[in-house]
Amino acid sequence: MFTNKCVFYFFVFFSTSCGQFLTPDLMLTLLKGKIYGIIDKTIDNNNQCGQDLKLFISALENKELWALKMLDASAKPGPGILKGNVFLIGDYEQCLGIRQVVKGHEIVGMYCNVVLKPNRNFRWDFSEKGAKLEHMNSSISQFLRGVFDICVPKSCTSQNLIQFWEELTGKFASPLDVSIRDDHCHYQNKKITPETIDIFVFFFFGIITLVVLFSTIYEIYLFHIMKTKVNQSRKFLLIFSLYTNTKKLISTHCENEQLTCLYGIKVLSMGMIVGGHMAAIRTAMGSKNPIYFFSEWPTYWHNSLFVGSFFGVETFFCIGGVLVSYLQLKYSEKYQINIFWFYLHRIFRLTPALFVVVLLYLSVLKYICEGPFWPLMLNYFVDNCHKTWWMTLLFVSNYLNIGAQCVTHSWYLAVDTQLYLIAPFLIFNLKKHTTRVVAGMTTACFICILYSFIVTMKNNFGAILFFDSDLSYLKYYYMTPMAHLAPWSFGILLGYVLYRQNYQKIVISKRQNHILMALSLSTMLALHLLCTVLVRQGRDSFYSALFNCFARPLWALALCVLIFNCYTGNGGFINTFLSHPVFIVLGKLTYSMYLLHVPVIFVIFFGIKDETSTISTTILFLDYWGTMLVTGACSAILCLVFETPVINLFQIVERSDYSRKKSNY
Incomplete structure (x- = not known):
């Protein structure tokens, strides 16, 4: 089991960085059976995610455009990782634009942020190049985050993806902890569910907007139309006026001129x-x-x-x-x-x-x-x-x-x-x-x-x-x-x-x-x-x-x-x-x-x-x-x-x- 996973990882990373030496057909032939096995083991056969992932692999084998786009929209390791280039971003718009009917079922692209956080096994040696950041190893493990974005079928949940990852890395002492959350996944026309506090907040800003408009219009009406003097009671109605507040803002008069x-x-x-x-x-x-x-x-x-x-x-x-x-x-x-x-x-x-x-x-x-x-x-x-x-x-x-x-x-x-x-x-x-x-x-x-x-x-x-x-x-x-x-x-x-x-x-x-x-x-x-x-x-x-x-x-x-x-x-x-x-x-x-x-x-x-x-x-x-x-x-x-x-x-x-x-x- 351990040997098989080592072989699997070797081909994944070798094909990613040196894909010019392996044809797509050869890569799929080597990896397809292993991926199917992991899908069957981690995702229920009745789960739509597992079925969509298999359809995706099959479509890749047949070089179908939608599957190639989904693969292309996911992030790939690039140059500069040793310089800290750990935010690996895919093609967000391309992923969200994927909609394909396959065997009577529509597959929709979903863009997810996979967050990689260093754990206790993490150690980054900065001593080469004289970076003088040895002392930051402890703090880096506290705030450093890597991101590897993936494009997957919308039917998959964060739990499905985490189970898939854990099966891949189960035998390895990985220096990275992986986090995938449903709210870190986006698809086209995804609605943000309003919370109770959201309703209050927008109501509050709406009321403030109306008050500002009323106060401004009221002041313009009093000063520039009716030519009325402002008494003490009316001042309370004008405190939100943009007209007066803007004049105060752009005024260069200072009460303490010696401290300008x-x-x-x-x-x-x-x-x-x-x-x-x-x-x-x-x-x-x-x-x-x-x-x-x-x-x-x-x-x-x-x-x-x-x-x-x-x-x-x-x-x-x-x-x-x-x-x-x-x-x-x-x-x-x-x-x-x-x-x-x-x-x-x-x-x-x-x-x-x-x-x-x-x-x-x-x-x-x-x-x-x-x-x-x-x-x-x-x-x-x-x-x-x-x-x-x-x-x-x-x-x-x-x-x-x-x-x-x-x-x-x-x-x-x-x-x-x-x-x-x-x-x-x-x-x-x-x-x-x-x-x-x-x-x-x-x-x-x-x-x-x-x-x-x-x-x-x-x-x-x-x-x-x-x-x-x-x-x-x-x-x-x-x-x-x-x-x-x-x-x-x-x-x-x-x-x-x-x-x-x-x-x-x-x-x-x-x-x-x-x-x-x-x-x-x-x-x-x-x-x-x-x-x-x-x-x-x-x-x-x-x-x-x-x-x-x-x-x-x-x-x-x-x-x-x-x-x-x-x-x-x-x-x-x-x-x-x-x-x-x-x-x-x-x-x-x-x-x-x-x-x-x-x-x-x-x-x-x-x-x-x-x-x-x-x-x-x-x-x-x-x-x-x-x-x-x-x-x-x-x-x-x-x-x-x-x-x-x-x-x-x-x-x-x-x-x-x-x-x-x-x-x-």
């Missing part, structure tokens, strides 16, 4: 984040040379901006600290800070748009795309969100494994919200007990630095996200508040310093300003280049620990110097560039862009395309600008329809509360 540089910093940082995620997702799932991307590609200096894209996240932590500290301290000059409103504002600011994205994952994305990659992506979107959507909306998803999260990149919102919880207690005491608070925050940052060193050394973590780190690095370090407390704390302290500038100015000379600005920019550049250096030299726990300890605080410190110089009017052309009106408009979209950029990447590269491609810096550069354009357009819709209206509502309620306080005062 933050808009440019936010936009550039968001560009870094989108670029890093696009490169990693685009390459790891569906490229012909992912091994090149994870080994050789990050060692080139010109790719350091992509490699160090995670610094964009640290920028947002720092800016978040600056804004919450500076704005609340200014607010406290006139009013007493209300803890309830402080936290409620956070909920109103973040939750609505995040809720919409969760609904997109649950019920919308599965209807908007189709293709050979898309069923695999739906599994990623829908299954996780059914289980963990509530943790995403409660901002605790960072404590889940990355593979179990609903909106994966929402871990940042969770960590930032958890830091936000302690912000009032720091801000309340900064004015009264400045020395104590600064000392306490310094101690906390030192503890976090020590934590980073210990956890990196103990777990042999790397330092560079995607390239020399594994999944445990994400769970136990990168997605924890401890890793990002220092940048956020620096932002809190900078906000206080900027606030104090109105009363006790810190004066620096022109020469000192130039030195500080040069140090700030050179530090940022050096940290990006250091990422490339670390990838080049390979995994070293000690150097990784030092990097994890000091890279993020240094980045935040350099950013704080840059913001301070711009705020005090010493930013020069850099402040002029960062405060450009285009950045002011785009800066208002960064939250929506952050929420939408990952699903946009999946739709562009897995919901539309039908083949894998080779990755290079040029291709990634071109794909990047396309991704940014689509993400920007989608984020404008999310901002206008969901984000801005809720902000409008909260502002109306706040102003009425302020008016009441003034009258009481």
Whole structure:
């Protein structure tokens, strides 16, 4: 039995790769009897699948066109497997177009994704070619997926195909586990069965669409036809108006004109984040040379901006600290800070748009795309969100494994919200007990630095996200508040310093300003280049620990110097560039862009395309600008329809509360 299977495998793979030496007739003669035997053993004779498979084999022997198309539509091993080309895609359209009546029965083509996942027997030796990815063998077995697409008769179920495979490989210690699911199989006019949540979601979006149309038409009628002034009661009817919300979006007026540089910093940082995620997702799932991307590609200096894209996240932590500290301290000059409103504002600011994205994952994305990659992506979107959507909306998803999260990149919102919880207690005491608070925050940052060193050394973590780190690095370090407390704390302290500038100015000379600005920019550049250096030299726990300890605080410190110089009017052309009106408009979209950029990447590269491609810096550069354009357009819709209206509502309620306080005062 074992010998027969060895012979069978030999002919299957030899005929696949060296088919020019074997005629189709000879191959079928050698394999037909063996395949019939496996079909009879694994599939019931009364099962239509078994009958259709035998008809398919017979039709191949007779060189019938429909059978040749079905064989041709299935994937074949191609070149570059040792480079990681493990997404073997067939011809999706050709498979779905097969409809043939054979002996009074119609055979319809069905396209299925066979997912190959490494098991305990898997080991990929990267030591040849100096790839320096030996440490990734454990993590590769956690996230690497191979795909071998097949075209089979529609009558076959996933269970039939799995039984067939298990019979083929029963005597072998295969390094791969095979997964075939019915929802990973598509055929022409296959209907997606709506779930209960789908009905609610589309009803919700329908109601929102009607409300937006009504609000917009009502405002146009009042302002441009009736020339009526808007009173307080009518403002509630206009919060969804696209007319007003669009004017707010494209307006370049800023309440805090000294901090307009933050808009440019936010936009550039968001560009870094989108670029890093696009490169990693685009390459790891569906490229012909992912091994090149994870080994050789990050060692080139010109790719350091992509490699160090995670610094964009640290920028947002720092800016978040600056804004919450500076704005609340200014607010406290006139009013007493209300803890309830402080936290409620956070909920109103973040939750609505995040809720919409969760609904997109649950019920919308599965209807908007189709293709050979898309069923695999739906599994990623829908299954996780059914289980963990509530943790995403409660901002605790960072404590889940990355593979179990609903909106994966929402871990940042969770960590930032958890830091936000302690912000009032720091801000309340900064004015009264400045020395104590600064000392306490310094101690906390030192503890976090020590934590980073210990956890990196103990777990042999790397330092560079995607390239020399594994999944445990994400769970136990990168997605924890401890890793990002220092940048956020620096932002809190900078906000206080900027606030104090109105009363006790810190004066620096022109020469000192130039030195500080040069140090700030050179530090940022050096940290990006250091990422490339670390990838080049390979995994070293000690150097990784030092990097994890000091890279993020240094980045935040350099950013704080840059913001301070711009705020005090010493930013020069850099402040002029960062405060450009285009950045002011785009800066208002960064939250929506952050929420939408990952699903946009999946739709562009897995919901539309039908083949894998080779990755290079040029291709990634071109794909990047396309991704940014689509993400920007989608984020404008999310901002206008969901984000801005809720902000409008909260502002109306706040102003009425302020008016009441003034009258009481």
